[in-house]
Amino acid sequence: MSALLEVKDLSVSFETRGGVVRAVDGLSFSLGAGESLGIVGESGSGKTVSSLSILRLFGLFDDVSVSGKILFEGRDLLRVSEAELSRIRGGKIGMVFQDPLTSLNPVMPVGEQVAESIRFHTGASRPQAHRRAVEMLDRVGIPDANKRCEELPHSFSGGMRQRVMVAIALACEPKLLIADEPTTALDVTVQAQVLLLLDELRREMGIALIMITHDFGVVAATADRVLVMYAAQPMEHCSIHHLFQRANHPYTEGLLRLVPRFEHQVHGRLHPIEGQPPALTEEIVGCPFAPRCSFTLDRCKQERPPLFRIGPDHESACWLAAERAERETLPDKPWKAV
Amino acid sequence: MPYRVVASERRVGSPPIRRRLQGLLEKRGWWLFALFLSLMAAWAIFPGVFAPYDANYLNPRNRLISPGGASPEGSHIAGTDGLGVDLFSQMVEGARLTLMIAVVATLLGAAIGVTVGMLAGYFGGVVDRMLMRLGEAQTAMPMFLVAILLLSLLGPSVTILIIVLPTLVWPIFARVVRAETLQIKQATYIEAAVATGCPTSVVLYRHVLPNVVPRILVLFVVEIGHVMLAEAGLSFLGVGVQPPDITWGLLIAEGRPLLTVAWWLTILPGVLLSVTVLSLNILSRRFEQYAGAAA
């Protein structure tokens, strides 16, 4: 089965005043049609850059070096022409960003903004596109879509604006939707609604999803698989159930301990991961998490661990996992029983 | 959303050549202008070191020697004027008053403008409206003409000039500082200062002012240039500095009747004035970059 999107050994670095920043370092994953992948990491982990690389959006940076391959439906997006790429952006690949206010044109009625994208990508006529826009706005849960499509973005609440963004992203029936922290700026109850909406529409329309977030809760609600990133490198890659039941990488475990769990008593202490993530301008030798890890081996400080395959649907970049990866071949180990 | 086309496996997106050229003067050549300004400052402080002749010594026999020529007393790199005074020595001598008037007047203007702008921006409301209307009224009036009027009424003198010139620039400082203060006022650290119990004077002096200083510095440098030009204009019109004091503006004015026979008398001080103002502008851009990088 050929994957919809295949990212192979992607590395991205920027040249800044402070030196060369490695934003993504050796990332590989693949995504089948209709599948959803959550990319989780803290700020500076490279999760956003890796998703923007898929669309070659490097807006703010002058000197970017990219290597690797990003195969979308078999074509390398790093090599297609700009014209072709602009048909793919918003057409076959939709995007939803964190801040719905700055992503919308403040002086254009929202209906028109949805319709514009439809006309550009499908060549529909003005009235056709308008009808489709209203239909999409209705579908994302904007009440009175027929009337409200004439209004400007500022008269919408944050949640409604993000719904409009979802409508724009899905209007052309893309194959892949990239959502970059789509609910971080929203209130908790509204966040829940938007996540649910994204998940439902995606399933209905058979769209693959890359959900970029810092929050395992968001992943739990929307993703089938998870890729955990730290300091520009992939740490763990597994299905959502592996994640909650037998997370392998110490970093993943550390993060999971911080997700609210109600088994803890009310005033329970949290168990933070001590220390700071490394600066991306530093040369990292060995495992980037080693300085904060409580299981550090000598090897961790010297050699970067590759992503070990430790079970079906489960990879982990940890030297501790290496041992388990060998044992995995033995029968009757618990992680075989999926 | 702006983006840059990127091809894989090679470095991309170096800035276009045009932008590089534009930035070259400020990025690479700025120190030349800084050096020039230091030289001007040195002229102003130690004219005796640089001037080959006494700027008040006149010898009609040496009239109108063109630049590079020589008299029995020696060479005249910038020529001599209609009275046989060495022009270069006059330019060196003129630097003192020219710079002094410009700096002092701009300082005064900045002091008024910063105070007004900060009060207007921080308190808003009636204070703001009154102070800013005052500034606007002044901007709407042809201040240069008012300055001419005042100077002709009060009689031209350096002191009066230093009092009149700041009125030209304070509204500019006030507007910039007010805008900046409005923005800083929104910052959480101002709220934090108030919540801590800082009296308003402390908030303004310790928290608002240090954060507007970078902008004031940039503006200050530019405005010195403007004030310098204004002074030259007034002196040119005869209501500014009076002989035997010398400023560059006055030199230009004195050379004007002889423009057809002795071009250097107007052109050389003019060039000096222009290059000084240009240097100030370029240096202010440089400051601005630093201020931007620090913030």
Added chain:
Amino acid sequence: MNSPKPAPFAYGQIDERPEEDPGVDSSAPLEEGDRDTPVLLLEDLVVRFKSMEGIPITAVDRVSLRINRRETVGLVGETGCGKSTLARAALKLVPFQEGHVTLLGHDLAGLRNTELRSLRRRCQMIFQDPRGSLNPRMTVGRIIGEPLRVHGIGERREQAEAVREMMDLVGLPDELYARRPVQLSGGQQQRVGIARALITRPALVICDEPVSALDVSIRAQILNLLADLRDSLDVSFLFIAHDLAVVRHLSDRVAVMYLGRIVEEGPVGEIFAQPRHPYSQGLVAAILRADGFARQRLGQVRRLAAGDLPSLLNPPEGCRYQSRCPYALDDPCRKTPPPDFVDSSSGVSRLVACHRWEEIASDSLDSAVLGADGTEPDISIYAPPQGDPKDSVEPENRAGE
């Protein structure tokens, strides 16, 4: 400062501190009342604004709240519910129109400006944006020492000493003393903010979303620090958050705010285990927990907190929550605002501002489904989208093999 030297700056356990409060000297000639005096008492507080178009907005509507000594109260609500305004009105950073604010036994309405300033010394604030709340032109040492200078506490040398001691207490390495805020990480910046708030030994610290701008792993460090400080210092916290999960670790009591009103208030355990108000139930359900039941719980939010927050410009009539409430009736919910009902069924008294709270409370279905009491939710009530969640990864969805 001609008064006797201020007491040493060192913090100790409450019982090690002298009985009479040492914090008040010549710069703060205010009595603070005895230990039973609440640190903060809000009575029927009303704060009104004018919107940009000049329309009056009631941001805080008849809110009463009490914070006792050494107590931590969580104030939870979403954007625009008035929680930040409430906190600022409590320190008179924004003016209030009606009601009373009593800080450490002083009615704010009767205070002169200088008195208010010296009272602020005992009531500090920690802000949401750690970087924005620090003056970029000051060094860390100066920022933390600023309250001491403003209130004229101690000599210069003592101030510097106090600052270093404080830095140690909040876990800032000494070498950061002369750095500027931009050179610090987000977590360190927030530690500076905390140090600045605590250096005057306040009785009340208002934390306005102190961790919501931080990364998850840093967030936990800061929450633990705040918990330690709460346990070891004689200080009350008002802890503001938009997310119930954060409040859980720190608060003794929680007040849930919606559109300018407190809709529910009670001990933190009770609120989490059995939220009474439909909105609190929605908030509890909206906590994103990392397990296989996330989707089902989010479905609950859609039922309990449908749609968007109404605008404060045009708040719903009757109960403020009626436009989103699944239980709302035309009468009385859409007609009369609910009074504060007292629920003492669990032995502790809680306040619920809901006409139908008793009916909802007896409807045991909700809390079971929410799984809020520590048990896993009974998902059989709601048909899960794809059978048993353990099997929800269909084979064809597996990674490209």
